[in-house]
Amino acid sequence: MKDRDFDNDLAQKGLRRTRHRAAVLSILEQSQQPLSAEEIFMELKAREMPANLSTVYRILDVLTSNNMLQKLNITGGKSLYEYNRMVHRHHLLCLGCKKILAIGSCPLGDFEKDLAKKTDFSIEGHKLDIYGYCPECRKNDSP
Amino acid sequence: MKDRDFDNDLAQKGLRRTRHRAAVLSILEQSQQPLSAEEIFMELKAREMPANLSTVYRILDVLTSNNMLQKLNITGGKSLYEYNRMVHRHHLLCLGCKKILAIGSCPLGDFEKDLAKKTDFSIEGHKLDIYGYCPECRKNDSP
DNA sequence: ATGCAAATGCAAACCTTTTGCATTTATTTT
DNA sequence: AAAATAAATGCAAAAGGTTTGCATTTGCAT
Known part of the structure; x- marks a missing residue:
């Protein structure tokens, strides 16, 4: 099963195409559940593409403000992010x-x-x- | 204009009647807007009944779990509290x-x-x- | 290939909220 | 009414999630 071309999605938004950004998009696109920054951080590690937690937050911010993700504050605790299926x-x-x-x-x-x-x-x-x-x-x- | 008898409300819930608790209830009952812990902290000071911020949080917790207040997480930032008008x-x-x-x-x-x-x-x-x-x-x- | 702006890693700061412990206070018991 | 007891408060420190400053690395345009 081939990955979606998240690099292209990023380019269309005028965002730099980094492995981490594409990976975050892929993780969230594949996830049944919205994920927290830390869960994404751990999943990146699992995929042999470890990123710093602050980098994860910055990626989530930039993808959210470009409408590629949606940020949920369901619990009042930590924020969750989901792939924006529009x-x-x-x-x-x-x-x-x-x-x-x-x-x-x-x-x-x-x-x-x-x-x-x-x-x-x-x-x-x-x-x-x-x-x-x-x-x-x-x-x-x-x- | 006479204050409501919050002391009685507290007693009915089996809660100790402290000036601070009654004051927090009064502040929120009178407020048009839900307030944050810090806003309540400041209003207590303004009413010459200063309380520690951690005390404010404990009061808000106890009043919320006794259904006298409702806790709102509208913004994702700080929690807001409002008087529970049932x-x-x-x-x-x-x-x-x-x-x-x-x-x-x-x-x-x-x-x-x-x-x-x-x-x-x-x-x-x-x-x-x-x-x-x-x-x-x-x-x-x-x- | 080279240069520049942007992304990342790292550590530290930040902000809201929670907690441990000593002290004070409200309520119960004598 | 005083003493005993259990809970509330103040204080300082910690916790938890998120953000930031700065040096280094990377993507992309030239």
Whole structure:
């Protein structure tokens, strides 16, 4: 299985193509879950492409401000990053095992229009996270 | 204008009634905006009831875990706390001046039911924050 | 190949929040 | 009302995540 050409994506944004940047993109593109800076740091090491943690943060910053990644602050603790697939997404977090499911649908459309009318704000976006227990955690916790 | 009896509220929760705790509750009950630990720290000083910042954090923790306050992590930066008025609320944050408006309505009801059905999660709650520009900031930024 | 601007590594700083411990305070017990 | 006890506070230090300054290395244009 061939890797996507992240080098090209970087070039299109006018960003320098470094192994580390391409690797971070690849890691996040392949990940089912949003990852923290430290998880990415460890995965880079696992891929024999170790980078300094501060470099990871700088890469995440630059990729986020170029809209190639999205930064999530679901927990209040450490930030998580996910590959930006350019679709509007929300997240369902399991309070038990902390796994995160991406949710494609969004119920906010009309609500935002109403809100704009009522408050006279221009609405630019929203952040919606949903919390619950996944099927596995519910099974394990109800003996 | 007489203060609410926060001492009684504390007693009902089985918490010790200290001046600082009552003052923190009073500050947040009177505030239009959610406040950070440091803002509360400063307001305590202004009220001639200075407390150590770590004490403020401990008070906020204990009041939050007793449901007297709610902790918000809107920005990803520092946590904000608001008096828990026992109603489901969301927040509209102005990206310009950072002011926060509390929103009473919530469009999530049916969506959560659908989601529970689709994912087999038990849905326990959600966090919805909306971002935009308030009327004042829109005016000032469009010269 | 050469030069320059940008990316990286490293260590230290930063900021918010938490913790350990001695002291003070609120509440319970006598 | 005083003494005993358990919890709250102050203080300083640590923790955890993230950022920054600076020397070195790398990517890219010339």
